[in-house]
Amino acid sequence: MLTQLYIRNIAVIEKAEIDFHPGFTVLTGETGAGKSIIIDAIYAVLGERTSKELIRTGADQAAVSALFTGISKETEQVLRELSVPLEEDGSLLIRREIRQNGRSSCKLNNSPATVSMLKAVGATLIDILGQHESYKLLSPEAHGAYIDSFAGTNELLVAYRSAYGALRRIKGELDALESDEGQKARRMDILRYQIEELEAAQLRVGEQVELAERRDEIRNSERIVRSVSEACALLQGDENEDGAVSAVSVAAEALEQAARFAPSLNGVAQRVRDAEYALSDAAAEVSDYLDNAMFDPGELDELESRLETLYRLSLKYGETEAEMLEFLDRARKELSDIEFSDEKRGLLLEEYEEKKKEAVSLAKQLSAKRRAACESFAKRVKAELSELNMPGVTFSVEQVRTPLTSFGCDRIQFLVSANAGEEPKPMSKIASGGELSRIMLAINTVLSDTGMTETQIFDEIDTGISGEAANKVGAKLRGVSKNAQVICVTHLAQIAAMADNHLYIVKKEENNKTYTAVHPLDQADRVREIARIIGGDDITPLKLKMAEEMLNVSNGAKA
Template sequence: MLSELFINNIAVIERASIDLEPGFTVLTGETGAGKSMIIDAIHAVLGERTSKELVRTGEASASVSAMFTGLSEDALEILDSLSVPREEDGSLLVQRDIKLEGRSACKLNGVPATVSMLKAIAPRLLGIHGQHESYELLSPELHMTYIDSFGRLENLLEKYQAGYKRLRELQRQLRELDTDENEKSRRMDLLRYQIEEIEAANINPGEREALTQSRDIARNGERISSAVEMVKALLAGDEERGGILSDVSIAAGELERMSGYMSQLEEPVQKLREAGFLLEDVDAVLQGISVDFDPAALDEIESRLDLLYRLGLKYGESEEQMLRYLEGCQEELHKIEFSDEEKERLSVEYEQEKQKTIALAKELSQKRHTAAERFTKQVKSELAFLNMPGVEFVTQIERVPLTPTGCDKLQFLVSANKGEPPKPLSKIASGGELSRIMLAVKTVLSGRDKIDTLIFDEVDVGVSGAAANRIGEKLRQVSENRQVLCITHLAQIAAMADHHLRISKRVEKGRTYTQVEPLDLEGRKQELARIIGGDEITKLQLDMAEEMLKRT
């Protein structure tokens, strides 16, 4: 659930720290007080697109932080997949900064995150339903997800989709094999030529690097030989004077004799001895080096490098890439040479997979029909409860060729008036009707979806009286097994909440400030009275507010 929300410099909200409780919470306040800004702030931490216009005038940045507690195992697994560390208490802190200049930033449990990461975890944290969000009901492609969720058909759908994916892959492979004989012959000739050319080169991994080094040695053989001989002479000396090896040995012996009188000389003696050993090793290595300049060998190396360069232009920069290209050519040639046999094998596999996939699609369709019948009946019952008894709600399912979701085309139809045939929601429902239909749908799905927090933004638009009471009762019912937050303008709904937050604004030194405060019983009476009658609160309105609170 959403347990804490901290907002800083979002439009009229300079700073607000909101503690939220389980159950049913309402947020009320005058128009323009900042209720929509709270929804915008929540949208931001869910990874939705934000505008720099959200930043409070005069400020360089804005920020929103949300603490979610009691995360589901599904949510925790998504965090694991995103490499976000788990907290011991199973909580998640989502932070988002919006800057006027430079890049905005996101964090999940203190770890830098991207907006796409926020979007990945958002569906397991919170759902917002208002006039805008209810318009998802106008998208028929989403209706099937409701039925599959209601009927617990996700595993069967996943099994079908695996078969469908394999079926499409087999189709692709068969199409590749279904080429005319002339094209097949041309392709085989090209592959054979490429294979022969690469095989004839007898390429070895690392060969070019070794050849390049050998070429450098051959090109600079005289200079290398001269340098080696000079160093050997310096180390060994000649008939006239001793070399470095002799000088170092003499120096070490001289200091060693003196070290008996001065102990500080023992370390220099040791280092001179070590230097002598190292120089002897160098001399031994140089004695084994012999550089012969062979023009013929150089020509051979240059010719080989040229061949590798030309092959590299066609088949890959490195020897490894050229050898992988060779393997690919060999595999493709083998497939073409045995394409008839491969085509026959794939055709048999395709038919077998097709029958399995069709059977799964039919099973899925049958269960969708059963689930849709129960779903439709329950939604109708909820709509009647929400004072929409005249609305006819229908789940239409049509058979279509296989698609990634099965063999069904599914959408919800509604008739708002008796005698009128049901039509798609986009042609019938108003904003207020959509909100109530969404509430009915979410009530039916409340035991199926995996979201712990639902927010209803002005779901009471266009309703009053008995309908408002019913909406309030339904919201309270939904809150029995999850957290429900509702922004409302109706006293009937506000009176039924477990918790009540008032959003108010004040003007100070020409600036508007919004604050959010929890209300006690007396505060709730005052706020309900204001909603009922306006700013001039009377005793009668207070009595009505008190009576409403007692009834709930």
């Protein structure tokens, strides 16, 4: 659920921190106070398109942050797929900044994100239904998801998609085998040449590095011998002068003698003796290197030739030996597949037919469950619409058989007729923004026991209704809020009185600048605000009494 929204420099809102709570929350305020701006800010963190025009005049950038707590398993799954780390407390922080250059930066739990990532996560968190945006309700894909949720097909759908995925994989392998004999022959010739060339090279992982190191050693052999000889003489000494090993040995003996009378010197004497041993070992290794050093110019030619071969192969088959060996494995497999393609095709065809039977059987089971659910779903939605002052609206669910897809063998869409005598048509061609909001409310009421997006936002769902219809809309919103957080922008007192939480949006001017603020209202403030909604700014004792009575009735109904 949406717990907190932080807005900075969005339109007339310089800074606002809004706390949201479970249940049913309403946002009210005078027209133009900034209610729609809050919805725009929420759209921004959900990954919708924004514009630099949204930035407050005089500001360099705008920012919106939204904190969600108790996120669903569906949201967690999307975050895992996007490699976004999960918070231990089950919370999710989404942040988006919009700059004057038109670019924006996004973060999910402080991890950099793209707008498309915000959109994928946002789809599992919030549904916004309003006068202009009801994308989910206009999408036939969403219609199918609603029916599946109502019908409880989740386990069956998972099984079907597993079978369908296997079917698609097998079909892909079969398509890859379908080529004419000439193409096969040409491809086999190429593969055999590549395999022979790589096998002849007898590749070994790490060889290029070893050869390059040995080549550099031979190229610098004179400098190496001169330097090592000098080091050997300094360590071991010569006929005329003792070396470092002897000098350190003498120093160690001297300190050991002194330590007999000054025990505090025992430690340093031991360290010097250890240094003698280390220098002696090093001197031996240096001497062995000189004794065994062999720098054959002929070896250099062999190294250069081998490195040239490996370089030439790397240009064709991969930068490293490991990549070239992987290429070799793939070439061998592809050649084997082509050589035994007829046999493999037969096996794949058998497997394909088995998976097809399984997928078709599961798709038919899905279709049957959906068909049983569609009629009941349509009747219940129609009943809810009647209570929402839309008795003349005809609502039905169209289920059409299709070839197999990831959804099954059905195409499902909602059909609506807003006026008597008109044929039902797809929702995108019929319903207005206000109608869509109420249809979505009716659908969410029907689905309230089967699970839905955690937060439902209804933007001015009350357009075109009043009186008892408004009471019913408020009651429906409150009913939906038992299973999901509901946030509603409204101009109707009947709906505002039904809410568990009430936020007041107010606009004011200071120093020739316009500011919008958001205030949570207590009981007394709610009475005054509902009285204002009833009759305007001229708040009389009678309006206050009416407002108080509406709240008391609403609280009694909630109890």
